[in-house]
Amino acid sequence: MRERLAVAFGAAAFAVAPFVLEALDESFLLSVLTRMLAYALAAAALDLVLGYGGMMSFGHGAFLGTGAYVAGVLLHHRAEGSAVMEWPLRVGGTAEALIAWPAAAAVCGVLAAAIGAISLRTRGVHFIMITLAFAQMVYFLVLALPQYGGTDGLMIPSRNVLAGWPLAGDAPLYWVALVLLALFLVFARRAMASRFGLALRGARMNERRALALGLPVYRLRLVAFTLSGAVTGLAGAILANQASFVSPDLLSWQRSGELLVMVILGGQGTLFGPVLGALALLAAEEELAQITEHWMLVLGPVLLLVVLFFRGGLWRVVAGVRGDA
Amino acid sequence: MPEPLLEAVGLTRRFGALAANEDVSLTLLSGECHAVIGPNGAGKSTLVAMLAGEQRPDSGRVLLAGEDVTVLGPARRARRGIARSFQITQLCRGLTVRENVMLAVQAAEGRSFRFFRPVRSDASLTAAADSALADAGLSSRAETPAARLSHGEQRQLELALALAQRPRVLLLDEPAAGLGAAETPALTRRLASLKGTVAMLLVEHDMDTVFALADRITVLAGGRVIASGTPQAIRADRAVREAYLGEVVDA
Numbered sequence: 001m002r003e004r005l006a007v008a009f010g011a012a013a014f015a016v017a018p019f020v021l022e023a024l025d026e027s028f029l030l031s032v033l034t035r036m037l038a039y040a041l042a043a044a045a046l047d048l049v050l051g052y053g054g055m056m057s058f059g060h061g062a063f064l065g066t067g068a069y070v071a072g073v074l075l076h077h078r079a080e081g082s083a084v085m086e087w088p089l090r091v092g093g094t095a096e097a098l099i100a101w102p103a104a105a106a107v108c109g110v111l112a113a114a115i116g117a118i119s120l121r122t123r124g125v126h127f128i129m130i131t132l133a134f135a136q137m138v139y140f141l142v143l144a145l146p147q148y149g150g151t152d153g154l155m156i157p158s159r160n161v162l163a164g165w166p167l168a169g170d171a172p173l174y175w176v177a178l179v180l181l182a183l184f185l186v187f188a189r190r191a192m193a194s195r196f197g198l199a200l201r202g203a204r205m206n207e208r209r210a211l212a213l214g215l216p217v218y219r220l221r222l223v224a225f226t227l228s229g230a231v232t233g234l235a236g237a238i239l240a241n242q243a244s245f246v247s248p249d250l251l252s253w254q255r256s257g258e259l260l261v262m263v264i265l266g267g268q269g270t271l272f273g274p275v276l277g278a279l280a281l282l283a284a285e286e287e288l289a290q291i292t293e294h295w296m297l298v299l300g301p302v303l304l305l306v307v308l309f310f311r312g313g314l315w316r317v318v319a320g321v322r323g324d325a
Numbered sequence: 326m327p328e329p330l331l332e333a334v335g336l337t338r339r340f341g342a343l344a345a346n347e348d349v350s351l352t353l354l355s356g357e358c359h360a361v362i363g364p365n366g367a368g369k370s371t372l373v374a375m376l377a378g379e380q381r382p383d384s385g386r387v388l389l390a391g392e393d394v395t396v397l398g399p400a401r402r403a404r405r406g407i408a409r410s411f412q413i414t415q416l417c418r419g420l421t422v423r424e425n426v427m428l429a430v431q432a433a434e435g436r437s438f439r440f441f442r443p444v445r446s447d448a449s450l451t452a453a454a455d456s457a458l459a460d461a462g463l464s465s466r467a468e469t470p471a472a473r474l475s476h477g478e479q480r481q482l483e484l485a486l487a488l489a490q491r492p493r494v495l496l497l498d499e500p501a502a503g504l505g506a507a508e509t510p511a512l513t514r515r516l517a518s519l520k521g522t523v524a525m526l527l528v529e530h531d532m533d534t535v536f537a538l539a540d541r542i543t544v545l546a547g548g549r550v551i552a553s554g555t556p557q558a559i560r561a562d563r564a565v566r567e568a569y570l571g572e573v574v575d576a
Contacts, residue, residue, distance in 0.1 A: 193443040195431050195450070198420075202428045205417040212377065212415070213432040213490060214403030220437060324419035 003319040007272055014178055018171055030170040031242060036282050037177040038238040041184060043262035043274035045231035050260065051268030051323050052192055053224045054204030056124075059115065059131030060259050062138040063108040063229040065251030067236025069142060070104040072154045072246035079157040097160035097167065097176075097237075104237040105230040111138070112229020116222045132253055139251040153247035160241055167241060177238050181275070184231055188271050200224055201269075201324060232259075265306055267313025269323020276314050328391060330355045330524045331376065331407070331494045336385035338371050345371040346382070347548040353494065358516075358525040360535045363545035364568065369528045370412060372545070373498045376526065377409045378402040389494070404435060408492035412499040412528075414479045418472035422463055422482055425471050426454040429489035454489065461485035477508045484515070488523075495523045501531045513537050536560075544568070 014033075021029050042064050049055045077084050077093025084091040094100055115134045122130055148154045159167045167173045191197050203210040203217045210217050240246045249255065258281065266277020284302070288295030306313065312322030329352035338346045345368045353359050361369050374380040376387055378399040386395045394402055417425050427444055430453045431437055444450055458464045461481050466474060471482060480500065487495055500516070501509045513534045516525065520538065529535050535542065536556050543553040546568045552559060559565055 187440075190443065191440040193445070194441060195437050195439040195444055195447065198424060198428055198444050199431065199437040202417045202420060202425075205419050206415055208379075208411075209415040209417060209486070210428075210432075211379075211399040212403055212409055212411075213429050213486065214400050214435075215428070215432045215437060216400060223438065 003272070003321045006315075006319040010272070010275075011182070018174060027170060030174050032282075032286065034170065034174045034177050034242045035239065036279050037174070037181050038235045038242060039259075039262065039282060040275040040278040041177070041181045041238070042232045042235035043259055043266065043278040044181070044185060044188065044271050045228045045235065046259050047263050047268060047271055047274040048188060048192070048200075048224050049228045050263050051270065051274070052197065052204065053200050053221055055120070055221060055225065056128045056260075057119075057131045057225070057228075058128045058253065058256050058260065059119075059133075059135035060229070060232050061251050061253060061255035061257075062115070062135035063112060063232035064236040064239070064255055064259070065142065065246075065248065066111055066138060067104040067108050067233025068240035068246045068250050069148065069154070069236075070107050070233070071100050071160065071237035071240040072156050073148060074100045074103065075156050075158065075160065075240075076148070076154060095158065095161050096164075097162040100160055101234055101237045105234045108233025108236070109226050109230035111233075113222065113226040116225035116229070120218055120221050120225065132256070135251065135253060135256055139248060139253075142248050142251055149246075149248075151248060153245055153249070156240060156244045156246065159244065160237075173238070173241055177242075180234065180238070185271055185275070192271070196220070196223070205324075261303060265303060265313055267315035267322055270313075270315045270319075270321065272319065273313050273315030273323070276318065280314060329353060329388075330390055331526070332388040333372070333376060334386045334388065336372065336375050336382045336387070338368075338375060338380060338382050344548045346375065348385070349545070349548070349550055350385075351543050351550065351553065353524050353526050355493070355524050356521045357540045358520055358527055358538045360527045360529060360539035360542045361545060362529065362532075362535055362542060366547075367545040368548040369545055370498055371548075373409065373496050373526070373528055377407060377496055403432070403490065403492075406493035407496065408487035408490040408494070409496035410483045410487050410498060410500055412502055414476075414483050416471040416479060416482060416486075419470060421468050421470055422474065423451070423454050423458060423467040425482060426457050426485060426489050427451065429486045430454055430457070433490040457485055457489040460488070476503055477505065480504060480508075480512070484512075488519075492523060495519075495525045497525060497527045497529070499528055499530060501529060501534055509534060 017033060018030055021027050046060050049057050073084060074093045075095055078095045084093060119127055119130045143150055162176060167176060199215050200220050203215060203220055207217060236250060262277040262281050263274040265281060267273025284299055288298050310317060316322040331353040333349055333351050336346050336349045349372055363369055375382050378397055386393055389405055427450045430450055458467055463481055463485060466478060474482060484500060501512055504512060509531060516538055527538060539556055542556055542559040544551050544559060544565050551568060552562045552565045
């Protein structure tokens, strides 16, 4: 009950935010909120893997960044009028979000399936290290592509258009990001209450039992990992539009770590918790960074306190529920 | 002689210098209850682990209905009809009792890649789970998280999970472990009611349970089979009495 109230309140707040900000003449903040929504989508997607599946992926930055680069590269070639590749078939650039964003999700899904197929043969610390290693490989691969800016990143000349409707200005992108986040949360909630979710959670709680029952544990985890990677890539495509810039920084291990912090801070295995975690972490960064450049010095201990004393994260404090143990 | 449903052929498993199982062979016929007994450290749990696919033998083979399943892992053997209970209860402790059983049912159906319908309203799952819970006498605890069950109830659920898989072969690793004096006879009656419907390999220390249920008994000591036969023959076997039964009976 309390959780429903919390979700309803959050949804209402995001629904009226653009109008309130406009009335307060603070519309520039809408762009900040859009960035939060994109990270919230990525954090919720990571929660499928971490909270429900029990897989500590330290490589989700690779999907966030790759998704951003796919959208960015397609826009770049569209502006140049050049082809992304000529062989084996010619792929041109595009500004159409209905093509570019599914492409970002698909590329990241394939990448996640490949990384997951290998990583999921390991457990525990090995899994953490191997996902990190793969993410670093993607990071250095992108740095080695001078045509897309290398370390400087890639400027995006103009944003995507959605079915011909330009996502120019702050409001259109905000609404699209909000709708995508809401759709994903509804889908993921359902999926985690379905047979798939039950099996994924059961395998996390007791892998030995899950195997003895005959559950396809490896395939369950691979599907969750692939889905999570694809949605994280979609979040990256939103981020690319929000910033009109794609930085290799999105691919870095610091981003992967930040996503993990969002999930844990908010409360793993709840989906809404990681959304709240993303909002809280980014808001704290924003505020603290204005006070001191050593903001991590303040945020670090706060995170420590949350992990030590608020098992179940912020969502447990707000909504009174936590992910199943 | 009917063809054996499950067959171990010369299973050997070594941990360093220790041979946990040395050339162990046995058969399980359909419908029978075959008990494996032996002192602690005799290699009973290792044998069950090799039959279930959790451990790979160093040599030897496992046949299920004549088919070699030696290289298959536990999940694939489970899907072919081998279910097991564990000596130390293995449950999904964060799930409710019903969810645990639903997981077993859906695993047996082999349909876990369904993303949209909540399991709560999946009639085929809930109906099968509820009937399994009724059989196990756990209906009133259906909504309780498995972690909150008493030890005896957890043991009941452990068995209910294996049965919900509708197995051809049931491997029971000390199902009476940790049960009280009142609970063990109830378990024995429950297992007796299953006789004939599923082939059972029963590893058990409680001799009353073993002699009440077993059609055949194999005795392991030091990783080797030292005797195998009917309960009467095992009772009369001198080597067995020295190695094992004598100690227990006199204690």
